[in-house]
Amino acid sequence: MLGAASYNSQISEIQILHDIIESNLDFKILNALFMQLRPVNIVVSSLQDGHFLKIIKQLAHNGKINMFSSPTTTDDYKSDEKVHILPKKCFKFKTCEQLILSMSLTSAPKNEKSRKLYIRSLVDFTQELTVCALGALLHFLDTPLVKLNLPTNFTIMSLKILNMDNLVWLGISTYESLQIFSAHEHPSIYKWTKNSTKEGPSIFSLLNRCNSIMGSKFLKNILAQPTKNLDIIKYRHEFIEFCINPSNESVILSLTNCIKHCRCVSSTIVKMNGGNASMYQWRLLYQTAINAITIGEICERYSEQITFFTKIKETLKDSLYTMVNAMSCIIDFEKSSIQNRFVVKLGFIPELDERKSKIENITELLNEITLKELQDLPSYINECSICKMPEVGFLLCLPFWKPYNLMTENDYKIQDLEFKFHLTDKVFYKTSRCYELDKYFGEIESSIIQEEIQTMTKLSEFIIQHWISDLHLILKLIAELDCLIGFAYVAKDLKLIKPNILPKEHCIINIINGRHILQEKYVDKFVPNSYHSSKVNQSIKIITGFNSSGKSIYLKQIALISYLCHIGCYVPAEYTEISILDHIHTRIQSTESVSSLMSAFMVDLKQMSVALNESTCKSLVILDEFGKGTSEINGLALLLASISDFVHRPLHLLPHVIISTHFHSLPNLLQQIINKDILNDNVQYLSMSYTTECSKIVCLYRVIDQIKNQNKSMAHSIAAQNGLPKCIVERANKVLLSIQQDECISPMTENLRYKLFYRRKHFIERVLELMQDKITDAAFKDLVNDMENIRYP
Numbered sequence: 001m002l003g004a005a006s007y008n009s010q011i012s013e014i015q016i017l018h019d020i021i022e023s024n025l026d027f028k029i030l031n032a033l034f035m036q037l038r039p040v041n042i043v044v045s046s047l048q049d050g051h052f053l054k055i056i057k058q059l060a061h062n063g064k065i066n067m068f069s070s071p072t073t074t075d076d077y078k079s080d081e082k083v084h085i086l087p088k089k090c091f092k093f094k095t096c097e098q099l100i101l102s103m104s105l106t107s108a109p110k111n112e113k114s115r116k117l118y119i120r121s122l123v124d125f126t127q128e129l130t131v132c133a134l135g136a137l138l139h140f141l142d143t144p145l146v147k148l149n150l151p152t153n154f155t156i157m158s159l160k161i162l163n164m165d166n167l168v169w170l171g172i173s174t175y176e177s178l179q180i181f182s183a184h185e186h187p188s189i190y191k192w193t194k195n196s197t198k199e200g201p202s203i204f205s206l207l208n209r210c211n212s213i214m215g216s217k218f219l220k221n222i223l224a225q226p227t228k229n230l231d232i233i234k235y236r237h238e239f240i241e242f243c244i245n246p247s248n249e250s251v252i253l254s255l256t257n258c259i260k261h262c263r264c265v266s267s268t269i270v271k272m273n274g275g276n277a278s279m280y281q282w283r284l285l286y287q288t289a290i291n292a293i294t295i296g297e298i299c300e301r302y303s304e305q306i307t308f309f310t311k312i313k314e315t316l317k318d319s320l321y322t323m324v325n326a327m328s329c330i331i332d333f334e335k336s337s338i339q340n341r342f343v344v345k346l347g348f349i350p351e352l353d354e355r356k357s358k359i360e361n362i363t364e365l366l367n368e369i370t371l372k373e374l375q376d377l378p379s380y381i382n383e384c385s386i387c388k389m390p391e392v393g394f395l396l397c398l399p400f401w402k403p404y405n406l407m408t409e410n411d412y413k414i415q416d417l418e419f420k421f422h423l424t425d426k427v428f429y430k431t432s433r434c435y436e437l438d439k440y441f442g443e444i445e446s447s448i449i450q451e452e453i454q455t456m457t458k459l460s461e462f463i464i465q466h467w468i469s470d471l472h473l474i475l476k477l478i479a480e481l482d483c484l485i486g487f488a489y490v491a492k493d494l495k496l497i498k499p500n501i502l503p504k505e506h507c508i509i510n511i512i513n514g515r516h517i518l519q520e521k522y523v524d525k526f527v528p529n530s531y532h533s534s535k536v537n538q539s540i541k542i543i544t545g546f547n548s549s550g551k552s553i554y555l556k557q558i559a560l561i562s563y564l565c566h567i568g569c570y571v572p573a574e575y576t577e578i579s580i581l582d583h584i585h586t587r588i589q590s591t592e593s594v595s596s597l598m599s600a601f602m603v604d605l606k607q608m609s610v611a612l613n614e615s616t617c618k619s620l621v622i623l624d625e626f627g628k629g630t631s632e633i634n635g636l637a638l639l640l641a642s643i644s645d646f647v648h649r650p651l652h653l654l655p656h657v658i659i660s661t662h663f664h665s666l667p668n669l670l671q672q673i674i675n676k677d678i679l680n681d682n683v684q685y686l687s688m689s690y691t692t693e694c695s696k697i698v699c700l701y702r703v704i705d706q707i708k709n710q711n712k713s714m715a716h717s718i719a720a721q722n723g724l725p726k727c728i729v730e731r732a733n734k735v736l737l738s739i740q741q742d743e744c745i746s747p748m749t750e751n752l753r754y755k756l757f758y759r760r761k762h763f764i765e766r767v768l769e770l771m772q773d774k775i776t777d778a779a780f781k782d783l784v785n786d787m788e789n790i791r792y793p
């Protein structure tokens with residue numbers, strides 16, 4: 001059983017996963033959880049068994065699970081910089097329950113009793129593991145080390161239940177082989193938060209036409225959570241259709257303009273909560289709220305036609321208008337940006353206005369005081385003024401009463417005046433009246449600032465407690481809106497079509513002239529291919545073809561089209577009809593790499609065992625060259641046994657399977673081990689078409705429904721076409737013939753390639769001698785004879 005809780009410091013949200021049964025075969029749920037949450041720190045109990053701790057560490061550090069790793073060591077039980085192993089007491093149910101009931105949830109009522117009731121309505125205390133996980137998480141968040149690393153004050157704005165039921169399962173290797181995210185992000189796919197600017201070709205970079213950062217972030221969530229929920233897919237399709245319609249262009253443009261001004265306000269809220277949000281952040285919040293309202297109002301106009309607009313309209317709450325009104329009535333944004341502090345607008349607090357007017361009407365008072373000061377000054381001074389300087393406050397300013405060069409130190413000394421400094425034509429003093437002015441205005445000014453800080457704090461509290469959750473709700477949908485508008489642009493540019501998604505009862509994938517959305521950008525002319533699979537239509541396909549004939553691209557394109565259908569995107573095909581899938585398993589050869597902890601064969605085995613154990617008639621299983629990593633005979637035997645398992649399954653467990661292979665004997669062997677009728681009902685053989693031009697092979701990249709040249713591998717001709725020395729290819733052909741005819745392979749006595757090389761070298765040396773007239777006629781004849789004999793290797 002697995003229970004989990006997570007805290008997202010960016011949006012101050014707790015997410016909990018209710019107790020769920022996990023398969024320790026592939027840790028599917030744990031994998032999906034890591035994929036979805038991308039945790040920075042992981043907290044586990046010291047009571048956990050070593051194998052699980054090992055798996056957690058692998059996921060935290062490599063993003064991959066190695067089921068075949070070495071036995072558990074004491075190191076697995078030690079905390080590291082990412083995985084924190086807490087003592088079991090932190091996971092004790094009773095302690096955890098207390099911690100949860102006393103957590104500081106901003107949306108909870110202030111009254112202690114109602115607060116507890118409110119929390120109990122959010123957290124199901126019968127979910128034992130979830131409660132322990134959440135309690136331990138709260139305990140961890142309360143430790144000084146963590147507090148230091150959190151942006152500012154630790155707050156919990158909301159609590160959400162994670163729902164994994166609607167997820168279509170894709171393993172990490174599937175994400176990699178289908179290039180859903182950029183290769184640059186591999187292997188630490190979870191480090192998305194560290195905004196990597198590098199972005200290789202990937203489905204993410206292709207679909208990311210977002211106009212806001214929150215849109216791009218949401219796109220990553222959409223891509224990491226392909227869904228089985230038909231309603232979600234349908235409303236996304238409906239919205240894309242609306243966007244593509246040219247008559248709606250202006251609506252989409254207005255929406256896009258508003259989206260550009262919307263920002264994720266989570267960090268602003270965290271700062272506001274700590275009382276240190278900058279004026280830039282206040283303005284950002286205001287602008288975001290105004291634009292969110294405008295978006296909501298635009299959506300309201302079309303809400304009867306489009307479901308997604310209805311969803312957005314429903315989140316346009318009165319509280320948003322109240323918040324914007326309050327902000328515009330209270331904050332003087334212009335003066336705030338000049339003074340770089342929160343300035344309250346005139347008219348909001350009468351006493352504050354009065355104090356401000358006292359400061360603004362200072363001239364009258366200063367004139368009065370200037371006259372009094374003049375009366376007290378010696379008779380030789382007949383002019384003066386009062387000014388205010390930063391730091392020093394009010395000063396009496398006297399213009400020089402003598403030419404500058406005649407002014408002496410003694411002249412500056414005047415009874416009852418405190419000399420401060422002089423400039424080239426003026427001298428400044430502090431007088432008792434100046435001190436009084438300092439005190440009077442200083443008090444007024446500080447009381448104004450204090451009052452404005454208080455107003456700011458009250459406004460912040462109000463925003464956080466009453467309005468922000470509604471703003472969060474609408475912004476989440478705006479982020480999705482941003483992604484979906486991007487999907488529509490991509491659909492228009494890449495000529496994608498709306499797939500027909502069938503409900504769960506069906507088991508069908510029907511793709512007519514599908515394309516590989518990434519690969520088609522890199523070839524001059526991409527050849528589209530179709531795929532049909534259903535319970536009645538041979539759902540196991542075995543595809544053969546020589547190297548580089550397009551098998552892997554075909555396999556990937558089927559997986560990708562199926563995947564795109566489940567994120568609610570349009571697809572690259574002429575027509576697509578697909579029933580909701582539960583799993584997309586792929587084993588595509590490109591993914592074994594240095595970062596993988598397993599050998600190619602181990603990956604093969606793991607993938608096949610997951611496919612055999614987990615697949616249902618709603619799964620798509622793609623196996624590219626299974627068994628390549630071991631001896632041919634072993635690989636072939638395992639593949640035969642696995643196909644035979646699929647073929648003999650009841651229909652509700654028979655998945656859509658596509659296997660590409662170089663084992664040309666596979667069809668014959670299958671006929672020997674499986675009943676002919678069962679085989680014909682379930683298995684279809686496909687191959688990649690080709691033609692020959694001037695004895696060279698030309699790939700046509702077209703998938704055909706027949707076994708063509710199945711008994712003959714074209715590997716040797718392809719090798720020659722790709723620059724392998726001709727003598728080596730010839731030798732390989734001889735060896736192959738001997739094996740096929742069960743003859744002895746003639747030993748090779750010399751290295752033909754080097755023999756030819758030295759003969760050519762010698763030949764060239766003699767040609768050079770000839771050019772220097774160093775060669776006789778007889779030697780020249782010899783040379784010509786030799787030329788006939790030298791063949792190019």
Ligand SMILES: Nc1ncnc2c1ncn2[C@@H]1O[C@H](COP(=O)(O)OP(=O)(O)OP(=O)(O)O)[C@@H](O)[C@H]1O
Nearest residue numbers: 523525526527546547548549550551552553554701
């Ligand atoms: N449908 C297509 N249209 C045009 N070009 C294609 C198509 N499919 C594949 N190609 C081209 O052929 C190349 C090789 O394709 P792919 O890797 O799928 O071959 P393969 O049969 O899987 O090879 P191998 O058996 O050696 O792994 C691709 O990189 C691409 O350039």
